[in-house]
Amino acid sequence: MTNEWNTRALDIARFAELGAHGHWQTALPGLPRVQAVCEPGLALAHPSECTWSLLGQTRGSAATAQNWLHLQASLTLTQRCQRCLDPMAVPLSIDRWFRFVADEATALAEDDNCEEDLLAISSEFDALDLLEDELLLAIPLIVSHDSCQAPASAALGDDLPHPFAALAGLKLPKP
Numbered sequence: 001m002t003n004e005w006n007t008r009a010l011d012i013a014r015f016a017e018l019g020a021h022g023h024w025q026t027a028l029p030g031l032p033r034v035q036a037v038c039e040p041g042l043a044l045a046h047p048s049e050c051t052w053s054l055l056g057q058t059r060g061s062a063a064t065a066q067n068w069l070h071l072q073a074s075l076t077l078t079q080r081c082q083r084c085l086d087p088m089a090v091p092l093s094i095d096r097w098f099r100f101v102a103d104e105a106t107a108l109a110e111d112d113n114c115e116e117d118l119l120a121i122s123s124e125f126d127a128l129d130l131l132e133d134e135l136l137l138a139i140p141l142i143v144s145h146d147s148c149q150a151p152a153s154a155a156l157g158d159d160l161p162h163p164f165a166a167l168a169g170l171k172l173p174k175p
């Protein structure tokens, strides 16, 4: 059994020591911060579920052992294309290693000097919160199809007279 772990309060040292591996499915409502950036109608019409896993690992010898965590996740969101405004599938994928250090201050101080991401160790680590952070970072800033057309209504807008052009046609009353 791997799902005995509480993803809201994970004992990182124990998880790493055991080389534990957990695998979960979390529907979008279980990721409220991610759900909040999705258009409610689209999220309802295209329910999505995040498949994710954690792997714990201890590296180094006893005295200098470090606790590592591997997060892998995939989630397909339905978002609106910013050009044609049609819904489109936006697949997100996460594959990241984290190393745990003594506290937040150490994590901040050392973060610039290493490639991996650092987190403060905890016996009640909120892995679901980490998952949400990573998913939010993975959402592209601009969502659009590789090739599509702006909707007809916007194209029609180009044919309408420019407001200043229309003003130019007005005859000012003579003083």
Ligand SMILES: [Zn+2]
Pocket (backbone or CB within 6 Å): 081, 082, 083, 084, 085, 086, 144, 145, 147, 148, 149
């Ligand atoms: Zn489009």
